[in-house]
Amino acid sequence: MTITHPPTPGSALWLYAHPRHGSFNHRLFQEGATALGERYSVATSDLHAQGFDPVLGLRDLGDLAATPGNLAEQAGDAYLRGQAAADVLEEQAKLADAELLVIQFPLWWYGMPAILKGWFDRVLTSGFAYGDVDPELGVPRRYGDGGLTGRRALIVVTAGEDERSIGPRGISGDLDALLFPLTHGVLWYVGIDVLDVHVIHDADALDTEAVEREITRLRERLRAIDEEAVQPFRRLRDGDYAGTRALRPELLPGRTDLRIHLDSGE
Amino acid sequence: MTITHPPTPGSALWLYAHPRHGSFNHRLFQEGATALGERYSVATSDLHAQGFDPVLGLRDLGDLAATPGNLAEQAGDAYLRGQAAADVLEEQAKLADAELLVIQFPLWWYGMPAILKGWFDRVLTSGFAYGDVDPELGVPRRYGDGGLTGRRALIVVTAGEDERSIGPRGISGDLDALLFPLTHGVLWYVGIDVLDVHVIHDADALDTEAVEREITRLRERLRAIDEEAVQPFRRLRDGDYAGTRALRPELLPGRTDLRIHLDSGE
DSSP, X not given: OOOOOOOOTTEEEEEEOOOOTTSHHHHHHHHHXXXXXXXXXXXXXXXXXXXXXXXXXXXXXXXXXXXOSOHHXXXXXXXXXXXXXHHHHHHHHHHHHOSEEEEEXXXXXXXXXXXXXXXXXXXXXXXXXXXXXXXXXXXXXXXXXXXXXXXXXXXXXXXXXXXXXXXXXXXXXXXXXXXXXXXXXXXXXXXXXXXXXXXXXXXXXXXXXXXXXXXXXHHHHHHTGGGOOOOOBOOGGGTOEETTTEEOXXXXXXXXXXXXXXXXXX | OXXXXXXXXXXXXXXXXXXXXXXXXXXXXXXXXXXXXXXXXXXXXXXXXXXXXXXOOGXXXXXXXXXXXXXXXXXXXXXXXXXXXXXXXXXXXXXXXXXXXXEEEEOBTTBOOHHHHHHHHHHSOBTXXXXXXXXXXOSBSOSSSXXXXXXXXXXXXXXXXXXTTTSTTBTTOOHHHHTHHHIIIIIITTTOEEOOOEEETTGGGOOHHHHHHXXXXXXXXXXXXXXXXXXXXXXXXXTOEETTTEEOTTSSTTOOSGGGGBOOOO
């Protein structure tokens, strides 16, 4: 079976995870979706407003709930047999339609809020988002070549810390490294190209003027988003990984940081 | 106000996040907690069995639910005024009591399942776990010096991939880097020392013999856990970070990988 979900050109999904109506995040969501609406048809998933349940559990496994086995495989089986949960099917349909995905959240404990993490846990099932093997190459169609290719994603994140604290040598770790499980481990895994993260630093300490400046900055970025280059993560099928597992020793020898997974022409 | 929660000597908390009774993870949980019980008084939090709700939301803010402001601060205010949710108070009490914390989960999308991420989002409130300023040094009591010092944590994680895929140059990123938001960003932030991660690779493909071998390996590790050295993360108050934000340029110059936050005597 070949997994492919060609997106609808001009279609976008704005995935949003902040609990408070009227918050700065909520304004970014509203103004951002409006600005994007000038060029895209924008669907939204406001996870808190929807009351989305992020806990992947036995009810996601259909008939296999009581059968021993691997959960991710069983959730994929349930999807293929039409037994995925209704709320998951709804989110999958929005994602399948979108060629641009915006993922907006406040950085909580240096990662996604649980409600957003669980959206990925439940929505990106095997069979829908990954799991196929390339018939010619015989390698799994993941990392640049999954079920959701032909899409781009923009992460919009608000952080309480400044650019030094979450910069390359910042005490809290570089933001690109903190988000690697999402950018590379989730998005790139299922074939979605990732744009540079849009971060708003010191988000809890912005005065009125700074809020307006940040909203303008996001609007302007969104208006030119189609012209942006994506992060050059290495594609599994290109053969940079020995046995599809570890980066070949002759590429960037000795280095073990996460930026080795970018093919930056070094 | 000084936050301190001295642990009860000999007390442990096993925090567990897998949905299926009878799974390999469930066996690790049961056998591990039993082995630990030989030397510790072990409380457990079986998050799926408890039906723990991981979504931090307005009900965590007490009277401040309708007041504009920073969510983390408001959750901390709610805690200090005795308005934290009952399930959060219960988990905080177990954590406050424990001098050893075991955190066991399957690696889902290269991170914690949502139900576990949300445990940290909701339970580690300001006022309980962090937020104080050192009266002598004038720096925030975080990163090695928070409200939960005097504790050690062991992460037990099952992964579907092998040690090359999640090793130092593995395609999915090194496991220590993938878990940095948890080890350093959560645990060390609130003062908890972190032991080397206990990982079970290829966890979906173990035969009966390999399962028994892994259970024995975990039991043996737990029996000698008190003798283990902790990861030498840098302590904020020790001054390695300029302005408390970025690692001083003279320390490991030029490096930007996450291991710079370990004081390994290099």
